[in-house]
Amino acid sequence: MTILVIAEHDAESIKAATLNTVAAAAVVATLTHTEIHVMVAGHNVSNAANAAAKIAGVAKVLVADAAQLADGLAENVEATVLNIAKGYSHILVPATAYGKNIAPRIAAKLDVAQISDITAVDSADTFERPIYAGNAIATVQSSDSIKVLTVRATGFDAVAAECGSASIEKIEAAADAGVSQFVSREVTKLNRPELTSAKIIVSGGRGLGSAENYAKVLEPLADKLQAALGASRAAVDAGFAPNDYQVGQTGKIVAPQLYIAIGISGAIQHLAGMKGSKVIVAINKDEEAPIFGVADYGLVGDLFTLVPELTAAI
Template identity: 70%
Template sequence: MASLVIAEHDNASIKPATLNTVTAAAQCGGDVHVLVAGANAAEAAKAAGQIAGVSKVIHADGAHFEHGLAENMAAQVLAIASNYSHILFPATASGKNIAPRVAAKLDVAQISDIIKVDGPKTFERPIYAGNAIATVESSDATMVITVRTTAFDPAAATGGSGAVESASGVADSGKATFLGSEIAKNDRPELTAAKIIVSGGRAMGSSEKFNEVLTPLADKLGAALGASRAAVDAGYAPNDWQVGQTGKIVAPQLYIACGISGAIQHLAGMKDSKVIVAINKDPEAPIFSVADYGLEADLFTAVPELISQL
């Protein structure tokens, strides 16, 4: 029995979500192999071989893998799927795009967003926005799994000695073509990988106030900026800052929630943070139920005072 992790990478290096997924794969039992499908991705494959716990890296190279198009990636996974009992993807936009295609073609049930491995065939996953945890047991011969990366510690990026094996890449499916991308450039840490996050909610009142009040605090702490869905919908913050059930799932060392009431959908995306600090003038705000430290105060007064003390 062996597990296959589908690596996320930029053709030169491995993305952090892959490391968490390797940890989950190791807990399933058996050897852990990693598939690196890309264009001129030899460096990424080499990096994957150095991940602790990885015994083999399968490197499939082809120009049509450069941008990780789901149609081509799924076909490559299916070409080697029969060798594995578990196929694991990070529960990212990419993983959630590829995994259902693989599960459908294999005619198996996808096990989504696992947060714990209880055994080779038994997993735990959140349901009802994290208010209940379902224990799922699969009888499928091949398990297709997406992993909530914040629930697993990352495997060490170095210290491994996995052999890199070249594999024949499948042909371009011709079903999709990459036309271009617009990448938002940000000097701050990426939200899902940040150790500290400062988030704002509807109470910020405007995008100007959002930036005026929260940006200096994030600068002081070297933090990423996040937002509730209400703040994003109101136009106070860009969509890729959204934290929550319909946004990004985060688990930083420190999460500072400013003017966020704590709707269940938002809590589902950040309640696994190691330390949660809430600043809200409403003493009944649900955010206080998950906060380690709560400050009942006007954020427009409290945040500048906090910045002055840092």
């Protein structure tokens, strides 16, 4: 049996989380001595398909190109996957909004259990996933003939995007299910690195006090470090930063090389989203703040004094 990865893409390029998902698939492929296929579903996706063919470790790219797949409607993508699903032992998708929309539908139609948010592969049928906001790791074994998995990108190092030479094969797209329709999409345009793929993140919390302070204190530091901006849920709920910036259990899961938490107390929900970071720096006036429990470096003091001093020193 073979392994199938469903690619997330924008019709022109492959999203970064797909590379991490292929990395998870590569572990399974090594254990089972099988190959990896990547499915690209959409409309006018030849560029994305060519990019998928260059991903390291991929043997074949399956392209479903049809108008009804243009907007990534879950029902149509799911039906297209089901046309070929029986030929695969494992179906993997990134644990992103896109993947979480598709995988449960596939699992339900196949009458198998979905294993969500895996961070490690122990064997072909046994996987690890975080529970209780990341405070415990569950080891889950599945006896289903087809394993449907969503992959937490921060759990696997991305494979190379440019050294593969997979073949490309066209497959038939399922007919329009007709149960949903695309209305509109608002795409956030960033002048900074995307949060989930950034190597450095400067993140702010309730301690900043206002949206004005968030911008005034954090943006100069992020500019110097060429970093992405993040925020705690408290900061987002207070209107300091947009929802796209939220890091945590109900936001985005990140694992950058450097995470600078400024004015963030360290609620368990926030820690669940960032404690996989390689180096964590915390700046907070409360020396008892939980964030210092996971920080590699901590600075206790007034952030309105310390952060500008740090920015000036860089």
